[in-house]
Amino acid sequence: MYGLKAITVHNGWAMALAGALIVFSGLVVLSFVISQLHKVLMFFEKKPVDFQQDQETPDIEPSEDKPGFLLPKPFPADINEIVRLYKPLVEELGETFYLSELYEILRKNDFPHPHITLTALRESEILIPDGDGVFTWNPPTEHDDNEKVEG
Amino acid sequence: MELLFQFLSNTGYYLADYRHVIMIVIGSLFLYLGSAKHYEPLLLIPIGFGILVGNVPFFKGFGLGIYESNSVLHYLYFGVVTGLYPSIVFLGLGAMTDFSSLLARPVLMLLGAAAQMGIFFTLLGALALGFLPKEAGSIAIIGGADGPTSIFLTAKLAPHLIGPIAIAAYSYMALIPVIQPPIMRLLTTRKERLIRMPELREVSKKERVIFPAVGVLLCCFLAPASIPLLGTFFFGNFLKECGVTDRLAQTARTAIIDTATILLGLTVGASTQGDVFLTGKSVSIFLLGAVAFSIATASGVIFAKIMNLFLKEKINPLLGAAGVSAVPGSAREVHLVGQSEDPENYLLMHAMACNSSGVIGSAICAGILWSFMVGL
Numbered sequence: 115m116y117g118l119k120a121i122t123v124h125n126g127w128a129m130a131l132a133g134a135l136i137v138f139s140g141l142v143v144l145s146f147v148i149s150q151l152h153k154v155l156m157f158f159e160k161k162p163v164d165f166q167q168d169q170e171t172p173d174i175e176p177s178e179d180k181p182g183f184l185l186p187k188p189f190p191a192d193i194n195e196i197v198r199l200y201k202p203l204v205e206e207l208g209e210t211f212y213l214s215e216l217y218e219i220l221r222k223n224d225f226p227h228p229h230i231t232l233t234a235l236r237e238s239e240i241l242i243p244d245g246d247g248v249f250t251w252n253p254p255t256e257h258d259d260n261e262k263v264e265g
Numbered sequence: 266m267e268l269l270f271q272f273l274s275n276t277g278y279y280l281a282d283y284r285h286v287i288m289i290v291i292g293s294l295f296l297y298l299g300s301a302k303h304y305e306p307l308l309l310i311p312i313g314f315g316i317l318v319g320n321v322p323f324f325k326g327f328g329l330g331i332y333e334s335n336s337v338l339h340y341l342y343f344g345v346v347t348g349l350y351p352s353i354v355f356l357g358l359g360a361m362t363d364f365s366s367l368l369a370r371p372v373l374m375l376l377g378a379a380a381q382m383g384i385f386f387t388l389l390g391a392l393a394l395g396f397l398p399k400e401a402g403s404i405a406i407i408g409g410a411d412g413p414t415s416i417f418l419t420a421k422l423a424p425h426l427i428g429p430i431a432i433a434a435y436s437y438m439a440l441i442p443v444i445q446p447p448i449m450r451l452l453t454t455r456k457e458r459l460i461r462m463p464e465l466r467e468v469s470k471k472e473r474v475i476f477p478a479v480g481v482l483l484c485c486f487l488a489p490a491s492i493p494l495l496g497t498f499f500f501g502n503f504l505k506e507c508g509v510t511d512r513l514a515q516t517a518r519t520a521i522i523d524t525a526t527i528l529l530g531l532t533v534g535a536s537t538q539g540d541v542f543l544t545g546k547s548v549s550i551f552l553l554g555a556v557a558f559s560i561a562t563a564s565g566v567i568f569a570k571i572m573n574l575f576l577k578e579k580i581n582p583l584l585g586a587a588g589v590s591a592v593p594g595s596a597r598e599v600h601l602v603g604q605s606e607d608p609e610n611y612l613l614m615h616a617m618a619c620n621s622s623g624v625i626g627s628a629i630c631a632g633i634l635w636s637f638m639v640g641l
Binding site: 115116117118120121124125126127129130131132133134136137138140141142143144145146147148149151152155 | 377379381382384388393394397401468469471475476479480483487622633637
C-alpha cells in the first residue's frame with residue numbers, strides 16, 4: 115500500500131500531529147520552567163550586597179558581647195565605613211599580614227561576608243599586596259574621606 | 266592440490282561479488298572523508314573501517330560474520346541491538362554539554378522543538394512510500410540528525426534496518442557543511458543573517474546543577490520511553506555540574522564515550538554486509554534521510570522567522586538550523602554562515618543552545634515514536 119491511503123490506514127496523520135504537539139509542548143514547558151529558574155533561586159537566596167549601590171544603613175546599636183566593633187546590618191555599603199570597622203582589627207595584626215589571618219579574625223567576630231568585603235578592600239586598593247602573599251593596610255586619608263563626604 | 270583448491274575457494278577473493286566491492290568502495294570513501302577531509306572523523310573512521318571489516322567475504326558457518334550468533338562481532342553488536350551503546354554515548358554527551366547558553370536564553374529551546382518537525386514529515390513520507398509503521402518511525406528519526414538516537418529507536422522498532430539507517434544518519438551528520446548552508450541561505454535574507462544576538466547573561470552554578478534534575482523529570486514524565494537516552498544524558502550532565510564528581514564526569518566524557526563510539530561505529534559499519542545492505546529499501550532510506558534532514562533544517566529556520574514576527578528583540582533565523590541535534594556540527598555551521606556575512610557576528614553560543622535543545626527534542630521524539638508503535 116502506498117501514498118495517502120497508506121498514511122491514513124497506518125494512522126500516520128494522527129501520529130505525526132500528536133507527536134509534533136507533544137514534543138513541542140514538552141519543550142515549551144521545559145523552556146518556561148528554566149526561564150523561571152533563576153527568579154525562583156533569587157527569591158530563596160540572600161543576595162550579597164553590592165558595594166557600589168547607595169543603600170541606607172539603619173542605626174546600629176553597639177553589641178555588648180563584641181565591644182569596640184559596631185556591625186551595621188545590613189553590611190555597610192560605604193567602603194569608608196568598612197575601613198572604620200576593620201581598622202582596629204588590622205592594627206592587631208601589625209604592619210604586614212596574611213589575608214588568611216585577617217579573614218580568621220573577621221570570621222571569629224562574625225563579620226558578614228568577609229570574602230566579599232576583603233575583595234572590595236583589595237579592589238579599592240586599601241589592602242595592598244606586598245609580595246610573598248603578605249598585605250599592607252592603606253586606608254584613605256582623613257582629607258580624602260572629608261572630600262568624599264562633602265562630594 | 267585438492268586442499269589448495271578447497272582453500273582458495275574459501276578465500277575472500279573467490280567469494281567476493283560486486284556488492285562487496287561497492288560496499289568496500291563506500292567504506293573507503295568514509296575513511297577518506299574522515300581522515301583527509303576531516304568530516305566527522307570520530308564517526309566516519311570507525312564506521313568506514315567497520316564497513317571494510319564487514320564486507321570481507323567469508324565462508325558462512327565459521328562464526329565470523331556479525332549476523333552469525335557465535336561470532337565476536339555479533340557479541341560486540343549486542344550493544345547496538347539492545348540500545349546499550351547509544352545510552353552510553355548519551356551519558357558522555359551529557360557530561361560534555363554546557364547548558365549555560367540555553368539557560369540564559371530559554372526561548373531558543375523552541376527552535377530545537379521546531380527542527381523536530383522534519384521527523385514527523387518524514388514519518389508521513391516513509392508511510393506513503395510503503396514502509397511499515399515501525400520502519401517508517403525508524404527512518405523518520407534520521408530527521409533528528411542524531412546518530413545514537415536513530416540507532417536506539419531502530420534497534421527497538423526495526424532492527425533489520427539498523428545498518429542503512431545508522432549509515433544514513435551519520436552520513437548526513439558528516440555532510441552538514443554541504444546540506445545546511447544552501448537551505449539557510451535560501452530561506453533567509455541578508456538582513457536577517459546580519460541580525461546580532463545580545464550577549465548572554467551569566468548563569469549561576471545552582472541553575473546549572475538544578476537543570477538536569479528538572480530536565481530529566483519533565484522530559485521523562487512526558488515520554489517515559491526516552492528514559493534510556495535522556496536519563497543517562499541528564500545524569501552525565503549532573504555529574505559535570507554538581508562539582509563533586511569531576512572524576513566520574515571526566516571518565517564519562519572521555520574513556521566511556523570514546524569506547525562506546527568505537528564499538529558503535531565499528532559494529533554499525535560491519536553490519537552493512539553487501540548482501541544485507543544493498544537493497545531497494547536502503548536507497549529509499551537514504552533519500553528519505555536527506556529529505557528528513559533538509560526539512561528539519563528548514564523547519565527551524567522558518568520557525569525562527571515566525572518567532573521574529575512576535576518578538577521585540579529579533580533572533581537571527583540562522584539559529585533555527587542548529588535546532589537539529591547534530592552537536593556541534595550544525596551550531597558550527599550556523600556560526601560560519603553568520604560570520605560569512607558579518608565577521609564580527611558571534612552566533613556560536615546561541616546556536617549551541619538550539620543544538621543542545623535539539624538533542625533533548627530528538628530523544629523525546631524517539632520516545633514518542635516508540636510509544637506510538639507499541640502494539641502495532
